[in-house]
Structures are given as C-alpha cells and as structure tokens.
Amino acid sequence: MTAVAEPLHRALGLTDDEYDRIVGTLGREPNRNELAMYGVMWSEHCSYKSSRIHLRTLPTEGSAVLVGPGQDAGVVDVGEGLAVAFKMESHSHPSAIEPYQGAATGIGGIVRDIISMGARPIALLDPLYFGPLTEHRNRWLLEGVVAGIGGYGNCIGVPTVGGEVRFAEPHSLNPTINVMCVGIAPRERLVTSTSRQVHEGSIMVLFGASTGRDGIGGVSVLASRTLEEGSDESRPSVQIGDPFAGKLLIEASLELAERDLLEGLQDLGGAGLTCATSESAARAGMGAEIDLDAVPLRQGDLEVFEILTSESQERMLAIVEPSKVDAVLDVCAKWGLATAVLGRMVAGDGLRITMGGTVVAEVPARSLADEGPVYDRALAPPDGLAALHEDDPTFATVTADPREAFLTVLGSPNVVSMRTVWEQYDSLVQGGTVLGPGGDAALVRIEGTVKALALSTDAKGRFGLLDPYLGAAHAVAEAARNVAMTGATPLAITNCLNFGNPERPEVMWQFAESIRGMADACRALDTPVTGGNVSFYNESGASAIWPTPTIGMLGLLEDHRLAIRTAFSAGRSVYLLGETFPELGGSEFAEIVLCTISGRPPELDLVRERALHRLIADAARAVLLVSAHDCSDGGLAVALAESAIAGGTGFAISLPGDVPWYVTLFSESASRAVVSVAPENAAKLEVLASEHGIPFARIGETGGPRMVFDALFEVDLAEADDVYEGTIPRLLAG
Amino acid sequence: MKRRFEVVVSLRPGLLDPQGKAVESALPAMGWTNVSDVRVGKHVVLTVDADSEDAARAQLEEMSRRLLSNPVIEDFRILTSQEVPA
Amino acid sequence: MKRRFEVVVSLRPGLLDPQGKAVESALPAMGWTNVSDVRVGKHVVLTVDADSEDAARAQLEEMSRRLLSNPVIEDFRILTSQEVPA
Amino acid sequence: MRRPRVGVVTFPGSLDDRDAVRAVGAMGGEGVSLWHADRDLRDVDAVILPGGFSYGDYLRCGAIARFAPIMEEVVRFAGAGGPVVGICNGFQILCEAGLVPGALIRNRSLRFICRVVDVRVETSLSPLTEGLTAGDVLQIPVKHGEGQFVASAEDLARVEGDGLVVFRYCAPDGTIDDAHNVNGAADAIAGVRNEGGNVVGLMPHPEHAVDPDVGPTGGQPLLASLLSRALAKV
C-alpha cells in the first residue's frame, strides 16, 4: 500500500504545514494518539477549515434567536416560555456505500444534536437527491435510504413530516442525503453553553452504547501500520444504527434535563470521544482529565486511538456536578443504558487522557476544538458559465404540443408525488401533525398551545448550477414561501451546504456565491441562520454535484386552526398572485421538454417575496383563503394541477392571449402563488393584495372532473392523478 | 439440473449487531444467564437451475454478493447444496 | 463448558414468505431467470455455557421454542454445535 | 360515577403510549401510565398495549416485550375477563403471548406503510365495537412495517368460523378487495379477538383518530366502546 510509504500525518489527512502547527502547539512531536486526534478534529468535516471564513458572513442575529451557530443546534424562541431547537446535517458519504445504515445513522446523529440541547425531538425532514431512477443502482440507493430513514425515525417515535426528493445525473455517483430534526423544550430547561455553568471538578459521564470499532475510517491507517495485512477488514468505516438504543438515549437524556441534573450535554458524533471531550472542555474554558479504562468496549482489542476516534453510535457525554452523579447513573440505569464515569473538568486548558495509569495523550483542548486551521481557498467561476447563460431556453422555438408538454412536466420525477417515499414514514406519532407530507410545508402543533411550527426543506439544484448566488437565494425564498403558504410566518433557517471538492477554485467559488445568496435572502426575509452543516467532497472522478445548499426553514403559525391547505374545493375563484415573466432558464419545462439546462434562473425580488408572505398570513388571519399553493418547479400549470389533485376537483382557467402558452404555464418566476377563495371573499382578497402591493389576477374557477386550460387543452383529473401519483411506483418497479 | 442451496448472510465480525444484543439482554430475565455472543443473520434457501453444480454455485455466489448481501457490512456463506430430484 | 450453536428459524412451509418472494422477483431483472422457491429465514449463532452438550442443547431447544421462534408460524432447526476452546 | 381508568403500558421502545393516554382522556376516561417492569396494574378497568417498537422489534415484533413482568399481570387480568386492547405493536405482543390467534409478519410490500385506511367492523362482540354494528366502516390510520396477519390454515378456519375477526381492511363503501388490503393480510384481517371476547388486537391506530384537528375520527366510537365496557366492570 502506498499509504505506508508516506509520512503518517499525510496518511491521516494532515498537510505538512498542519503537522508543523501541531508541533508548534505542543512544543514537541505528537504521539500517534495525539496525531489521530488532530487528524480527525482538523479534518474538513470537523474543523470547517475551508468554509469558516465564508460562514462568518451569514446573518445570525434576530429577535427570536436564542442560540445561533456554533452549538449542536440553533434555538429559536416561539413564545409561551418555549424554545425550538433545529438542525440539518448530511449523511451522504456513508449512504453511498450502505444506503440503509448510512441514512439510519444520519437520523440517529441529527436527533442526538437536538437532545443534547435538552429538547424533545418532535419532527424530522429528509431532503434527498439521487441520480435518475432509470438506473438500477439509483433505485437501490433510494429504496435503501428511505427504508433506513424510516427504520430509524419510525422506531424512535419522531414523526417524519416533510422533505423533498430531486433527481439529477451528478447524484448517481454522489447521492446527497440530508436530514433535519426539530425539537422543543421549555426555555429554562435548555442545556446550552450559556444556559448552564460548568464547574471545575465537574464529572464527565459517558452513557449509552459501548464503544466498538465503528467509523474509524481514515484513522485506521494507524492500525494497518501496526497490524498484519487485511486487518483493516475488521475496521469497517460503516456504522450500524441501533434505533432502540437511540430511543432509550432520548428518554434518558430528556429525563436528565427535566430533573436538572446536567451542567452540559454533548452527543458523540464525528470524531467521537475526542470531539465531545475537547469541545466540552473548550466551551467551558477549561481542561479535562479522561480515563479511557472506564470506557465500556464492545470488543476487547481496541487500540487507544480507536477508542479516542471511534464513531460508535448512540452515545452521549454528560457534564455533571459531583453531588448529582449518582442520580444521573440511576436515570441511565432505569433506561437500561450503560454508563461510565470518564473523568473531570480541571483548571487550565489541557486535555489529559490516561489509560492503564499512563498518559496516552495530552494536548490543549482548544487547539483541537477551536484552533484548527482556517483556509481562504482560491475562487474561480467555472468555464462555460457564460455559454450556458447565452443559450436561454426562454427564446427557444417551442414546437411541443401543450397538452403533451403539460403531462410531461407533471410527470417529471422532480415534480410528481413522493407518496411512495413519505408513506414509509410515520408522520403521525406524537399526535401533533396538523399537516403532514404532501403539501407546501408541514405543520406540527406545539403541545399545550394552539401554535404550530411550519417546516419546509428546499434546494434548487438547477438554478444553483446556472447561478449559485441565485440558486441559494431562491432556495431560501422557496422554503420561506412554502412555510408562508400555510399562513405561518418564517422565523429562521438551518442549512446543509452540499458541494464538491473545496480545493478546486470553481467549487469554492460556487460555495462563496451560494453563501452570498443565502445571506442576502435571509437578511431580506428576516430569517437568520441558526446553524447548519457543510458537506464537501461530494465528487467522484469527473462528476461533482451541482451546488446544493439545502435550506431548512422554521416558521410559526399563531393558531393551527387557521392553517391553509393546498387542496382546491369546488365552486371557488382561483387567483394567481404575483407576476409571471418570460423566465424559463433552469426550469423544469426547459429540462424535460426542451431538454436543456441552461439560461439564467428567474430574477428574485426579495421585497416582493416578503410582501407575498405577509399577504398570505393576513389573508389566513382574516380567514379569506380556501387554498394556497406556491408556484415553483413546473410553474403555474403544476401549482394548479397539484391543488386540483389534492382536492379531487378540477378547474377552468383562462390564459392571457398576448403571452406564449409555455411562458404562462411553465415559467418559474418567483414570488407567486395560486390561491382560491369563496366568490364572496374575492373582493376582500383583491383589496388586501393591493394593500401589500402584490399584483393579482382572477384566472378562473374550481369544479368539475377536468382541468380546463382555456381553449388550449383539457385533462381529466383521473389521467393527471395517474401521472402524478403513478410515476414513482412505476419507476421503482424498474 | 436443479439444486437447492442454503446461504447464510451475517453481519461482519466487529460490527454492532443490535438484534443479537437485544436477544442476549432479554435472555437473563427469562432465566438464561449462560448465553453469550448472540449474532442474528439471514438464512436464505433457494433453488438454482443450471447445467452443473459448479455453474449453479458460481451464479449463487454472484447473487449473494450483489443482491442477498452488501459486502460492505455483510459476509455470506453457502452452507449446503443438494440436487433436487426432477 | 461452552459450546457455539447455529440455529435456523424459518417460516412454516405452508405460509407465504414476503421476503422470499421479493428476492425471487428481483432476480430476473438482474439477469437470473433460473432461481425459484426462495425462502428467507433467520440464522442465529450463540454460545451456551452448560455442563454437557446435551444440557446445552436441551436449553437451546427451549430458548428456540420460547423466544427465538414463534411456533404459531415458524419452525427452528439446530444446525451445528461445536465446543469453544476455553 | 367515576371515570373509567384505562391503563396504558409503556415498554422500552413504546411510542404511541402518550398518544393513547391523551386519546383516552379526550374521550372522557382516565389514562393511567403503566411501566413494563412493574407487576402492578394499579387497579385499572381496562388495559391498552400501545403501538411502537418495543425492544426495537428486534428478532420479532413483540417477542421480547411479551416476557416483561407486567405481562403476567395483563395475562391474569385478561383471564379474569378484563378488557385488553393491543394496538399495532400491542397486537403483535398479544399474538406472541398467545392471547389472540395468529401472527403478524412483514407487509406484502416489504415497506412500512403510514396511511389512513377504511376498516369494516365485523362484530360487535369485542371491547372496541360494542356500540357498533357489523358493516360499519371507519377511517383510521395504520402505520406499520409488519402488520400482515397470518395464521395456519386450521387457525384461520377457526378464526373465521368462530367469528373472531373484528376488523377488515375495506374500500370506502365497505367492500373487501385486494386493492384495499393495505398489507396483504389473510382475509384482509385488520383485527381479531379471543374466544372470550374481552381481548382484541388490531393494526389500525384508534388513538390517532379521535382529534379532528390532526386526522380522521374513526377511533372515537372504538374508544367510547372501550370506556363503556370498562365502566361496566367498575
């Protein structure tokens, strides 16, 4: 193996400069355990070394924000003494080789981020991006990932209420698997580095699963140097999830928080013990003494560096005042969880790790957690972008038959119903799901109040490819719009930034532009960024994924009884809110009918966007609306069809004569929505729209078994329904 | 010629086996304190129609690799093989 | 004395086996049209510590009846047994 | 007259236990939480084994939970004629414990299915259906991966012959057809009872069908029936 030839630190992914830096910090050569610790903590995944300087530019302040980026999850105040913690993460790389376990452990990990804030998980969402289902391997990946998310999420009793699925060729080699968890807690029960005081002498208690050789990954090169050939066979980098243990971990952690037994709580995720102990110490501005002999092991023959870097699942680290340790151990015992008193917080900043009485590693905690390298990597727009912009489908000569085109767009895998996916998730458990999967945003009732949380996840891959700035801004706008369509007010976002190799200037440029777009949109919509996750290296050989910043939007509806649904009912007047421009660049119509992904994404007027959200919220409060659905992929035609299919009732609309039909029906201009009202409320809606400065047009009526697009064409509801609901099952059947 | 095969698919050694763990921790409560190292895997029985046993076996091995198991986390073992009287 | 046992738990012959059927219907798409009668069961490996093999076997049979299998729909079979060197 | 006390057992891995307690309360009863490790039913008038994934549903759904200490009490309670309801995972536990006939295996589709379905009431002789008539159709969600009811030919004949079927999956108009058999269950069976008529297991979740704000209300008459049966015992 060539790895054996090169210096150890390089095999561990550390550059020569980074190695020198470690030597500088320690004033000596690191031993192999310490090297392993720096190797994982200074990895891109844990240190954010390529993204940090860009992430700093995101707006993170807001009246409702209680905890911003930097902790396990962001936290937002929703009133009545309640706080909501939410976070999104990627588990793409593990899922690419073992879809079921990769996705399942992704759920376990994001859920532990939420409980480590002391919050009870109440909702999951799962934005997923695959290659085309015409390929067997992509079907295998989707089936496995969805089964894995259900397998874990269903088993721990957290409803999966939303997400999305999109398809693009680059995801064939790089499936992109994001998962979002939302939790709730009384404000005073939050366990954050600001809400809790950690003291010198406080005890570190490790609880949950025992530690095995899981997800040692890159660090296992250390082993292959000391053990005979093929020994790394027994050092799998894939982790196996144990949702049952995960469920017990949730209950135990929340009981610890409720009984106020904690000074701090940390999940063990990437970099395992090394990360949890060094971060806990660094956050408290202290050092720590850890005794590895206490760690319960699954197999006896683990080496020190393996115990330190193992990513075995379902483990948590509690920081406990000495007098409360026994109570903590009792709670864990009640839930049948193994515990270990690992060590204690000490003055200074040294992380001192012993085993068998001897010191096996001793480094400054801060140097691992906070003082990793930071890079300002080179940026350069990819070649050929200008050419892509030149070739704008908006001005293509369209020969397609309108009816054919409509059914093709409605039947696009990027548009059709994902029922086959979301029916595999328990979306009902906990009894608070007012709106589950299938609409614009999910609505989850906050127990003990009439309030509800509105949740949506969105990414705009095609737009991002053509213009990463606009792609990210549109993702924020659409996520907010989805939330607003229920009548809720967008509050804040989390995100998962999925990109290729950051060492390539084009990828880094896409990243920087996406951050810029996200920042501008979040500022304009007053939805600060409370946290997120960066996933680089979604790239294999020649194929990198499109810039895919996934946005997870949190909104609040003051009274869930005001919730607006997407479904039409008969005898209503249909309005199109917003303006339609000739904007087919990067549209669904362009990709699937004109077979081109080119041009420029639609413009985005964020002031107009926000006005639309406010209009819907006011209209909901005034109980004017029967239905509301935003126009996104597939434009007006798809928005109308989805509302009709959802309500089981057709419609008849008129089309403006002076605009090409394909622009009216399929342009993806932003800041638009299709709403329906009882005829007697039409006037009120029009007044309200004008007050908010939102252009509106009464385009038709609902009712009947057909979708009638003026004199252009008609489609039976049943035929449309078969296309919309039947496509994914047919594709999966192979 | 038809042959009936028994294949066992099991999690790789060293990997956590939640099912095995669950069984193991359930047994003491039922009075069995003398059971350890429980692992739970899949047992597949199937009939392959091929010209020779070797041909059948070769195909079965590929099936096991590609469909019955995921080599990243699982090993498979062909236990038995017997001819099915036509 | 410790012994390692292999137990197979399988659905009663009469009952249809959804997993087996799924495997069977997935195979043709992958190019194997010569596979039939696929049945998927469980394969349990565990170590029993008892005075004699007979004692261990007797206990294992009871465990299999009471916990490892559901007699209403499943049969079990003890495949192999070997002593574990202390 | 005191409110009927309905015990809801929490096993490690139970999920819909809190929902069941809430639903019982919403229907005018008193939901009483029971702990798997206790040997005490806290003199409740009826027992619900709730949905979830007890012990992760590892090995077999309900296989491990059925050995929990509290199950001895539940078996005794049932033996004495007390009303016992097993919902989803609770149904699986009842089967494993031999309190109701049959068993539940992976859905025909091999996929977990969360969906509101129509179920037809087959008999009023069960703690859940006293107030109802055979033929009534109710909307209730199912959410399970292993809900396909199976039994040996003889057992199935007995179940049908003795009228032990309480619910079947059906079309909205009550007709039984394969298209609406959500998990491929034998004879589209969604729920069965014991010979004594006091123990019933079903895959649909009545506790998730009482609050109109979050779903259908087909669970209301079932829980109402359970409460009156429990009251009768008071």
Ligand SMILES: Nc1ncnc2c1ncn2[C@@H]1O[C@H](COP(=O)(O)OP(=O)(O)O)[C@@H](O)[C@H]1O
């Ligand atoms: N993987 C998934 N998990 C859960 N729900 C999903 C998933 N994919 C799509 N959905 C649901 O389907 C509906 C439509 O999704 P999407 O097409 O993304 O809507 P929009 O275009 O308005 O963003 C949403 O309610 C979404 O939550």
Ligand SMILES: [Mg+2]
């Ligand atoms: Mg979306």
